Every structure is written in structure tokens, then in C-alpha cells.
Amino acid sequence: MARSQRKQLIATLLLMLCTAIFPTLSHADDAGLIVSAGVSRKLTKKLSMGFDAEFRSRNNFRTASRVGLAADVSYKVLPWLKASGGYDLLFDNNQEKLTYQDDGVSYNNWRPSYWGVRHRFNVSLTGSYKIQRVELSLRERWQYTYRPSRVIDNFDFDEGEWEDHEVKGKGKNVLRSRLQVEWDIPKCKFDPYASVELHSTRQLDQTRVIVGVSHSLKKKHNFKLYYRGQYYRDKSDDTNIHMLGMGYTYKF
């Protein structure tokens, strides 16, 4: 592929990335940002570990929605198979919740947004297959998230007063299946990639679509710029969100 053609291709992909958000946006959808920074260390030929910090926003980039810290270990079982495990400490800004009486008009309860902690554990198996310069990978991840109980403010419209409301501790198991394709373009420092990920509990709850590019600098610095669309099956609890993602990883 000629240099000019490659540049044209990259430009097209970036344009697609930048405009990918807007055609899919509906009035009911939200938009936000994901910014992450991390370090990755190869301990042995097969074993590596990493730490990551992440920030997310919602409400059309105006409201912080999550701050997360993550640690993970991965092990190359076979040249094409990787096993990994990790822990995430998540600080979530839980969105407000307003409920109505049976008539659908009168207010019942209002719980303002609040920050809460969650603990997440995951184990994954990732199989990869390379066809020339295109790498296909399939990752199956089991994820368990625990939300400790806590007491938050709730306004009871019936009583006309604020009351303490206990959010009970709860655990949730999710199976995440991700199919990713990554293209290593010769003599190009930008590698486009795309993935589709399905989140299932007892049924499909969420679909994630990612389109992005990654860029490596001196094999130590890795940058990512991507679009991530999160689409929910039950929109009464969650709103579809279109996110602009930026990530940096320092490898040593």
C-alpha cells in the first residue's frame, strides 16, 4: 500500500471515528468521555501485570460519572491464548432516581445522585487468530461486581420529608463476550481496531461497540482514541450513551 493511500485510509478512519457518535445520537441518548492512564509491566515472557486509572463522564460531558482504579495480571497460556484476572475499585456517581405513584403523575420518591463504591473482580480468556495483518480476538470474561450497602438520602413525597434510605449490598455476575478485530497497517503508526461486546446476566443487557485507533511511540507509549457506544436493552434503568475515549499506557 502506498504511503499516500495509507494516509488517506487513516484520515478516513479518524473521520469515521469522529463522526461515528453523531449519526447514532438520538435525543434520548447521552454522551460522555472516558479518559484512562495506566502502566503495564512484563514480568516474564508470559506474565505481565498492569495498573490503570480511569475517569468517565456523562450528561453530555458535563457530569463526572466514574473514577476507577484497576489492577490486572495476564498470563500467556499458549501463543494464541491468554488468561487474565483483575480487580477494579470503582467510585460511581449513581444517577438520580425519581419514581411516581400509580397514577403515573404524582411523585413518589426522589433519590438524588450519590457517589458510591463498588468492587469488581474478573477473569478472562482471550483467544487470538491472525490473518496476515488482521488480528481477530475473542475474549470471554466473567465479572463479579459487589456493591456494599450504604445509607443515602431519599425524599419521600408522601411523607413530605427527607429520610434515610438503605441501599442494600448486592452482587452481580456478568458474562462479557467481546469480538475484536485489529489491523496492523504496514509502516503506519496508527492501528485501527473495532470490537463488539455483549454483556449478559440471564439475558442480553448491554451491547458495546468500539471503533478506534491506537498509536505506539517507541514501543513504550501507547495512545488510544476511540468511540464507544453503549446500548442498553432496558432503557428504563440506563440510557444509551456515546463516549469519546482516550487512553494512555506506559509499558516497561
Add this chain to the structure above:
Amino acid sequence: MKQIIHYSLLLVVMSLALSSCVKDDTDMADIIASYQVEPANIELDFSALTEAPDQPVTDENDSAYNDYVENSPWNKVINIDFDGNNATVTGRVAGVTIQTSGAHVTVINMSGPVKFIVSGHTTDGSLKFYGDKRFQILLNGAEITNPKGAAINNQGSKSLYVVLADGTTNRLQDGSTYTDVDEEDQKAALFSEGQIIFSGKGHLATIAVGRGGIRSDDYIRIRPGVSIYVNSTALDGLRANDGIILDGGVINVETSGLGAKGVRSGGVMTVNGGRLIAVNNGNTREDTSDEGLADTTACAALYCDSLLVVTGGTLKLKATGDGGKGINGKHDAVINGGSTTVVATGTRKVKKPKGVKLDRNFSITGGYFYTYSRRSDPLDVAGNTDIATGYKTCDFGPKAIIIAY
């Protein structure tokens, strides 16, 4: 060039991150403030009331003429004095037969207007009247408890004038179980088939533990100067089938029976003066019909099957039980004056505890009207709501409504 790109990217990230400091909560401050409303305080009030002089109707053609005890001759007098398990009857009137069994007194009145002056104390006695002649009971410091039925039971259909002797305190109480007589009603501690007209400047306390407090199968009129307290843990407190006219007096009604009403009027209820406070602490009664269907009956401080008209006086009505309504009206309610304060603070597990519920129309042209419901509609009108102009306040909140002229 690379550095410029990296720094630009960092700047973009920082800008976006810093701009993420806005909360995305709905602005509920004003809405919440409108819900943080404490209800008007309603408590029983036995304090004296300054009232305009009671002016008896003197026009014989006036339909209310016969409601005034002053308009009948009371030269025929019989005294009944209770003393423990005995009753002493003095005075003889032709056409009046009196039988006593311990402190249970039965009067058959075939004469004209007769005045019975009742006094003394009994815990196992009663007064029962037969005869279709109007008559007067002057309660002159009487305390009568009948453990097996009504304390006073009038089977006649003519006017019963209950006069509370000035400065006296009187007390009537029924029993938890009634011994009924075939084809005779006894629906309350003070029961009358005919109309009851209260007058005088004394006090009457009626305690109901088996059935109602005060009940007429005709109508009840209460005149200025009277002080009445009704406490019913069983059925309705004060009830009349054909209407209630409150011209004055201090009336306190307290009820707590399942599905009971503090005040219940089957006919037109008119409040012209006085002060009526009804507090109902009862919950909704849940029954099963003969067909096996679930049936529920909610409590109300005031229940009116017909028109409710307030032209003066003070009405304070409070329901605190599940589904309890302040006013439950099956017809129109018209407020032309006076002060009407209604509060419902009950839960809504079975029924909705509305402040005022009307199956027809509501109109207000004067006076003061306040209604509050903690957990349901303060004012629920199935028909039209007509608020005359000229008000000083007309405030419709989610919990409370105030209209004042």
C-alpha cells in the same frame, strides 16, 4: 509537532474533565419545598365559644318553628332521678305511663309535650320512650350507662328536644353488647327515631363502645350554647339520616372504629355557626361480601350523602387512619362562609386518604377553606370546581390547598 499534538490532546482531556463538575440532578428544590408542608393543627377544643345570641324562630309558618323548644308549652313536668341501681320518678301527667325496672325506665307518652327532667347517676340504667308526641329531656347533671344497649332510646318519631341545663355536665354511655328488642332500633348511646334538637348551655358527653354515639333516624339540629363531646370506638360518632343543622355550639367528636365516620349526614348538612371538631383515628374496614368479594369501607371525619353547605362557624375535620378522608361527600359541597379546615394524615395501604373527596361539585364563594392530605389528593372533586373571584388567597399545592376570602 508531536509535542504540540500531545499537549493539545492533554489540554482537550483536561478541559473535558474539568467541565464535568456539573450535577445532572433535576432541580427539585421548589417542588420539594412545596411538599414539605406541615398540616394545620387540629385538636379537640372544649373552650367556650363566643356566639351571637340564639334567636328562636317565632314565625309559625317557618319550617324550623317546631325545632325551638321555646315554642312549645312545657307545663307538664316529670322528674326522673337516677341513683345507682334505682330510678325515682316524681310528677304525674295524664297520658304518660312510666315503668321502672331498677334504673331502667320506660316511658309511654300519649300526652302532648312533656318535659322530663333527668338527673342522677347510674351504671346500669336507661331511658326508653314510646309515643308519637314531641317531648323534652332536660339533662340536669345526669350520668347514665347502659351495659346492654342505648342509654337513651326514643322510639317515637316526633321531635326530641335534648336540653342541657345551664352549667351542668351530663354523660351517656352504651354497652359493648346490645340486647335488642324485635322490630326496635337502638343504634347509638343516644338514639332517636325522630329528630333531635339540642339546646341549652350545659355539656353532654356521649361515650359509645358498642354502636354509635348520637344518632337520629330523622335529623339533628344543634343550637348555640350547647357543648357536646362524642367518643365512639365502635360506629359513627354523630349521625342523622335526614340531615344535620349546626347553628352553633361546641361539638367535639372523636371516633376510632373501623370504617366509622365522625359525623355522618344522610341528608343536607348545613353549618351556620358554632365549632365542630371531628377527629377520626379509625382505619379502613375490610369485609368480604356474601358473594365472596372483597369490600372496603373507609373512615371519614365527615361523611355526607347529600349536599354540604357551610355558611358560618368553624369546621375542623381530621382523619388519621389508613384511607381516612377528611370529608367524603356524595353530593355537592358549597362553602359560602365560615372556616373549614380539613386534614388527612393516614396511610394509603387499602384506601386513599384524601383531604376532601366529592363525587359531585365543589364551589366556594366566601370564608376560609383549607384542605391537606399527606399521602393523597388534598381535594378530589369528580365534578366541577367553582372558585368565585374576590379571594385573598387561592393556593393549590400538592399537599395543601388554601382558599381564603
